[in-house]
Amino acid sequence: MLRFLGLDRFFRLIIRGLMYLWVRVQVSPHDLELLGIDPNRPICYVLQNRLLSSVLVLDTEMRNLGMPAALSSMRRFGLREKHSLICLTQEHRNPLAKPRHAHSPRLVSLMDAVFEDTTLDVQLVPVTILWGRSPDTESSWLKVLFADSWATPSALKQLITIMLHGRQTIMRINPPISLRQLCDDTQSSERSLRKVSRVLRVHFRRQRTAAIGPDMSHRRTMRSEIIGSDVVQAAIAVEMNSRQVSRDVAEARARIYVNEIASDYSYPVIRFFELFLNWLWTRLYNGVTVNNFEVIEQHVADHEIVYVPCHRSHIDYLLLSYAIFIRGYMVPHIAAGANLNMPVVGSLLRRAGAFFLRRTFKDNPLYGAVFNEYLHQILSHGYPMEYFVEGGRSRTGRLLPAKLGMINMTLRSYLRDNHRPLVFIPAYIGYEKLMEGGTYIGELQGKPKEKENIFSLLMSIRKLKKVFGRVHLSFGAPIYLNEHLDAHMPNWREQGPAAADSAEFAPTSMALGLAMSTGINNSAVINPINLISLVLLSTPKHAIDEAQLAEQVALYKALALAVPYSERLTMTELDGPAMVAYGEELKILQRRKHPLGDLLYLHEEDAVLMTYFRNNTLHVFALPSLIAVLLLQRGDISQEELLGRIKSVYPFLKSELFLRWHDDELEAVVAQYVNSMIELGLVLRTASGCLAPPKVSSENYARLHILSRGLRQTLVRYHMTVTILNQRGTGKLTQQQLEELCHLLAQRLSFVREFSAPEFFDKGLFKGFLDTLKTLGFIQICSQGTLTFDKRLDGLAQEALEVLPSGIRQAILQVTLITDDAVNTALAALEASKERKKQRASAAKSNA
Template sequence: MLRFLGLDRLLRLITRSLMYLWVRVQVSPNDLELLGIDPNRPICYVLQNRLLSSVLVLEAEMSHLGMPRPLSSMRRFGLREKHSLICLTQEHRNPLAKPRHAHSPRLVSLMDAVFEDPTLDVQLVPVTILWGRSPDKESSWLKILFADSWATPSALKQFITIILHGRQTILRMNPPISLRQLCDDTQSSERSLRKVSRVLRVHFRRQRTAAIGPDMSHRRTMRSDIIGSDVVQAAIAKEMETHDVTRDVAEARARIYVNEIASDYSYPVIRFFEKFLNWLWTRLYNGVTVNNFEVIEKHVADHEIIYVPCHRSHIDYLLLSYAIFTRGYMVPHIAAGANLNMPVVGSLLRRAGAFFLRRTFKDNFLYGAVFNEYLHQILSHGYPMEYFVEGGRSRTGRLLPAKLGMVNMTLRSYLRDHKRPLVFIPAYIGYEKLMEGGTYIGEMQGRPKEKENLFSLVMSIRKLKKVFGRVHLSFGAPIYLDQHLDTHMPNWRADGPAAADSAAFIPTSMALGLEISTGINASAVVNPINLLSLVLLSTPKHAIDEDQLAEQVALYKSLLAAVPYTERVTLTELDGPAMVAYGEELKILQRRKHPLGDLLYLHEEEAVLMTYFRNNTLHLFALPSLIAVLLLQCGDISDEELLRRVKSVYPFLKSELFLRWNEDELADVVAQYIDAMIDLKLVNRTRSGCLAPPKVSSEEYARLHILSRGLRQTLVRYHMTVTILNQRGTGKLTQQQLEELCHLLAQRLSFVREFSAPEFFDKGLFKGFLDTLKALGFIQVCGQGTIVFDKRLGGLAQEALEVLPSGIRQAILQVTLITDEEVNIALDALEASKERKKQRAAAKANS
C-alpha cells in the first residue's frame, strides 16, 4: 500500500534522516578509485543480510560519494531491475520452516540477462557493514554484548546496536566481481548461479571472520548436517510410522529439537561474560585460584578435550569457562539441564556455549537421536566439551556416583568416529562458602527441591553483598580414552561402532565413570574452611579452645603433607593461627571470651552448613581417621591385625568416597600413615612392637580422638544398616524398603546423638552401601525382590560393632529394636505420603 501511494520513499527518507542524527559511518577504503569500479557499466551492490538499517546506510553513503545509489533502478543499462542491490541471504526465524537455499531473484534475473546478451557485464560490488568495533576494544558490557556477530539480529537487537555502536559504524567496499567472467567459465545458467553465490558467500565469510572472528555457532553451521544424518533420518522414518505423521511434520519436530538443544556460540557474549565475571569475582569472592592448568596447555593442541568437573554450585558453569577463556583457550560447550533454559538467562547461557538436555528422553527416540547426533557433531569437529558426570549438584558436599548417560553417548560417538584422540580432564571445584548452602540443607531435611526460575535468580542478587571467601579450581590427571578402551575393550578398534553393542560396553562405561570420579577427588584443594570444619564437627558441641583448634588444623595439614594423597592435591599455605583468623574473617567461627582462654564455636545452623565443606575433603582423611578409630577401640594392636581390620572396612569407604588405592596397595599406604602418626606423636610403638594410642591424659590423645571422629558417622551408618538386616532376617525386606527404614531410623538416631547433619540420613548413602554389599557378595536380591544373606553378614556386623564406642553401640541397638508391626506401619505411611505427592504433582501439571 505504501509503495502504491508512493509513501515508501518518504518513509525511508524520514527513517534515514532520523538515524543519521546519531549514526556516523567510516567508509573504507578512503579512495574508491582503488577498487577499479567502472561507472559506465552496470553496478549492483551486494549485502550479506537484508537489514533496513544497512540498506539506508549504503544508500546515504553512496549518494554522498557520487556513486550510483543502491535503491536506484538499472533501467538506463537496459535492465529491468528497480534497484541496484542484492541481499545474499535472509534469516529464517521459523524453526518449523525447512532451511531454504533459494537464490536472490535479482541475481537470477541479472544472470539470465548476461547469458542472453554476450556484450553485457554487471559489476557485483560486495559491501560489508559492521556496527561497532571489534569487541576486544570495547570497555562497556552493553557494547560488547551488542557488538556485531554472525547471527542476523532481530529488529530490537539491531535498534539497540545502532544506539550503542552507531557512531563507530564501518562500511567496507570491495573490488567488483565481474558477473560476465564468472558466467564465461560455465555453460549452464544454474551452475553459474551456484558458483556466483558460493563466491559471494566465501567472500562475506572471510570479511566477517577477519573483523569479528570465526562463526562458532552450531545452530547455524550444524543444523542441516544433524537433520540430514543417517541416524536422525532413520529416527524421522520411525517417527512417521509410530505416530502416523508426514515427513514434513517429523522433520519439523527434529528441527525444533535441534533448536531446543544446540548452543549458539557468540564471541561478544563470551566477552560480556568475561567482564561480568571479572566484576562478580571481585564483588563476591576474595579471588579465584587455578591449579595444575598445565594439563590443559599440554593437550589442547592435539586432543579432543572433555572437561568433567564436580558439581557443587551454579557458579561451576561460569568458573571453569572463565578460567579457560582468560588463559587464551576456547570456552567449552557445556551440557546444561533444560531447567536452566529460562527466559533471558537461557539465551545468554546458550550464547556462552551451553547446550541443553532434558533429564530423561528414553521414551522419545527422535529427541534421543537428535541429541546423540548433535553430541557427535561437536566431538567430530574437535570442539572442547564440558559436562558434570554427577548429573546434578551435590547437596551433601560429597562427590556423587557418576551417572553414565553422557559418558555412554561419548563412548558411542568415539567408537563411531575417532579422528583425534580424546582425553577426559577431571576438575575439582572447591568453595569456602556457598550461595546455595541454605537451600541444600533445606532439601536434605525434606523440603521440596526449588525449581530454577528468573525470579529466584534476581532475588539471589541480594547475596552479592556477602563475602564468600576464595574459589579453588584444580585440574586432575588426564584420562586417555584410547588407553581406557584398550584395557577394558581390547578389540574396540576392529569392532568399530558395533563395540557399543557388546557385553563389555557397560562395564567399560562404569569403569570410566569411576575413574573420572576418583580423578576429581585426587585433585582436591584443601582450604582452611575444610580443615576447620573437620575439627569443629568432631567436637561434641562444636566448640573448642582457640589454641587447640589452631594446633589441630596444623596437625591435619602436617599429616597430609607427610603422606600426600596425590601430587595434584593442593594444601592451604596458611598456618594454624592464620586459618583460625581466616575462619573468623568469613564469620564462620564465633568467639566466646573466657579467662582461661577464648573458645571458638559454631552456631547450630552454621554447623549444619559446615558438614558440606567437611565432606569435600573427607576422603583425604578416611584412612588416618579409620586407623585412629581402631587404635582407640583396640588399645595395643599389631600392625598385621590393624591392616586386617582396615581391609575389612576399606571396600565400603573406597566405594563411598572414591578412594584411589587398590587393596594390594593398602599395606604400604597404611604403613606410611602409621610412620607419619608416630612422628606426630599420635601413635606409640610399644616394646613388644605393637601400636598403641598415647596416654589418655595427654594432648596427643585428645588430638587422636578428634581425628577419629571424622569418620564416626560413616561407620555408624554401616553398622546400623547391617544391624537392621540381621534383626529383620533374610528375605524380609526389599532394598527400597531397607533404604527407607534406614533413613527413618537414622533420623531418630540423629536426635538422640549429636549427628545433626542431614546428610547422616541421606538415602543415597544407604543405597551406595547396600550396592557395595551386593558387589562384595554379602547380600543378594532374590527373585521376589527381597534381600537374602548368610552368616557372613553377622560377622561383618560384629566387626563394625567393635570399632564404635559403647555409648553409640547402645544407642543404635535401642533405635533399631522395633517390631515388625512398627516397621510395616512406618513403610505404609511412607508409601501413602509418596502417593499423595504424586497426586499433587499430577493435579498441578493438569492445571
C-alpha cells in the first residue's frame, strides 16, 4: 500500500533518520579499491537476510563511500531491476515470524538476463552486517535473543537487537563475485541458480564463523561429548583399574577436569573487557599500533587459525584479543596457565575465552586425555585458538625456545581430523616499558618466582598513573600446516592419526616450533627504546653525549633499513633527536648538564631492565655486530675470511636468536651488510680489496666500536663454556653440572667485568648453547651421562678466543681457573639444595 501511494521512500527516510540517531557502523575495508569493484559494470549487493535495518545501513554506508546505493536502480545498465540488492532470505508477511528461505526473484531475473546477453556480467558484492557478536551457546536465553548469532532473527528480535547492540554494528564488504563466471560453468539456468545460491550461502557462513565463531552447542553438551569420546573413555577405564574406583567416581573426576579446563565464552564479558581496555590503553599507554593485520583478514574465513604470539607480559592476553575483536573478528580461545585461574579473575578470563591447563600432567593420564579431547573439540569445531609457544613469559626479553606440548597436541588433533585447513599466525608483541619490570629483575637476580594472586593484581593498579609508552603488535607470515606436514611427513595423509606415532613426528614438531619462533622474530617492531638500549648498554657506565646518542640510533635505523631483516619488520618513524627526546619523555634517559654538551645516562636499575628491550631486537643487528667484532679484532681481513669466521659462529647465534637465514644464504647477506656498512662509513675497502675498520681517531671508529659491543656478552658466554669444558676435560661433567658451573662462573665474571645484566648468567642460555654443540657434533653424551669431546673443540675454542679483546680473554681465564675441589664442593651444594626442594615438593603433594 505504501509503495502504491509512493510513501515507501518517505517512511524509509524517517526510519533511517531515527535509526542513525543511535546506530554506529564500523565499515571494513576502508579502501574499496582493494576489493577490485568496477564501478562501470553492474553492481548488485547481496545480504544474507532481508531485514529493513540491514538494508538501510547498507544503502546509507554505500552512499557515504561514494558507491552505488543499494536502493538505487540498475536501469542505467539496461536492466529492469528497481534496486541493486539481493537478499538470500526473503521476508514473511507476518512481521513476528522468521524469514523464509527461497531463491531471490531479483537473482532469478539477473540470471536470466546474463543467459540472454552473453556480453553482460553482474558483480555480486556480498556484504555481511553484524549487530553485536555472540556465539549461540544457548546458555542464556537473554543472550540468544538479543545478540547477533546463527539464528535467523525475527523483526521483533531485530528491533531489540538494534537497541542493545546498534553501536557495535559491523559492515564488512567483500570482493565481488562474477555472475558471468558462475553461469559459464553450467548449461542450465536452474543449475546456475542453485550454484550461485550455494556459493553465497557458503560465503556468508564463513563470514559469520570468522566474526562470531561456529554454531556450537552449549558447555554441557560439549562436556558430554568429551566424556563420551573413545579417548576419554579409555582413560576412564585406566583410572578405574589404577586407582581401584568405580566408573561413576572416575567419570565424575573427568567432569571436574572438564569444568576446570573449559572456557565459557560470554559476549557481555567480552564487551566489558572492550570498554575496560579502551580506558586502560588511554590511561596506561600512549597507544597501540597493529601491523600486518591483513594476514588475519586473508585467512579467517577459510582456515582454522591458531595464533602463536611471543609472551612478554600479562597484558599480552588482553592485547591480542582486543586487537582482533575491535576489527570485527572472533576472539580466540586462549590457553592460559592454571596459576591464572584465581578467584574472580579466573572466572572473567574464562568468559573472555581463556581455557586453563596445568603446567604438567604427565602423572595424570585422565587429565591429559580430557585436555587433549577438549583441544580437539575446539579445533574441529572451527574456533580460533591462541597459545604462547614459549610456555611462560620471557624474563630476559629474548625469545625462548618453543615448548612442544601444545604444538604436539595440535598436530595430533589435526592428524585425527583435518577437514578444515589450519594455519599458524606468529605474532610479535613489543613494549617500551614493562609493568612487570621490577619483578623480572628480581627473578633474574635469583629471587623465587612470584605466584599470581589477587593481592599482587590489586597492587599493580597503583601503576595506572604511570606512562608506559606505546604497545606494538605485529603479525608474521602464515605457517600452513598442510605444507609443513608435506615437507616433513610426506605420508601423513595416508597414515592419518597413526602418523603421530611415527619416527618423523618429533622432528616435525620441533621444526614447526622453530618456524613459529623464527616467524615471530621476523615480524619484530623496532621502537626507539630498543635502539636507545642497544646504544647505551654498549657504552662504558651506560652514558653518552646527547648528540652522539642521536647519531648512533640514527645509524642503527639506517643500517636496518639498508638491509631489511625481513619484509614484515617494522621500524620506528622517528629520527635520531626525536628518539632521544622520546626516551626522556618516558623517563628512561637521565640528563646531566655539561658546558661541552649534555650527557645522557641510565640509572643502574634502569640499565639492568634495558637489557630486556635490547634483547627484543638483538637478532636484527646480530650479523652487523659480528662483522664489527671481527673487523676490530682482525684489522685488515678479506671478505672470504670474514665470511668463513662468521660461518663458524653463525650456527650458535642462529639457535639462540632464531635468525632467519640458512647457511647457503649467508654469503649474499654478509655482502649486503658489508656494502651498506661501507656506504655508512663504518667499513673501509683497502687497495688490495680487503676490509678494514676506520681510523682509530675517527667518529666512525667509535660508532663501529659501539655496534660491536652488542654481541659481546653472547660471545663471552660461548668462549667461557668451551674454556671450562677444555679445562675440566672430556668425560668429567654431565650437561646439568656444566650448566650449573657456567652459571656460577658467569656470576663471578659479571662482578669482575661490566656484564651486570642478570641475563648474562641465565642458565637457559648455557643450555641452548650446549644443545647446539651436541647437534653440531662437537660434544656427545656417553653411556655414563657425561659430556665427551675431541680436538674439534680446541679449534672452536681458539676461534672464539680470537674475537674477544685481550682484557676479556684474561678475565675469563682468571675466573675459570678454579680447583677441582672448589668445583666439586659447589656442585655438591647445588645437588643438596635441589634434593631438599624435591622433598618439600613431595611432602606438599602428599598433604594435598
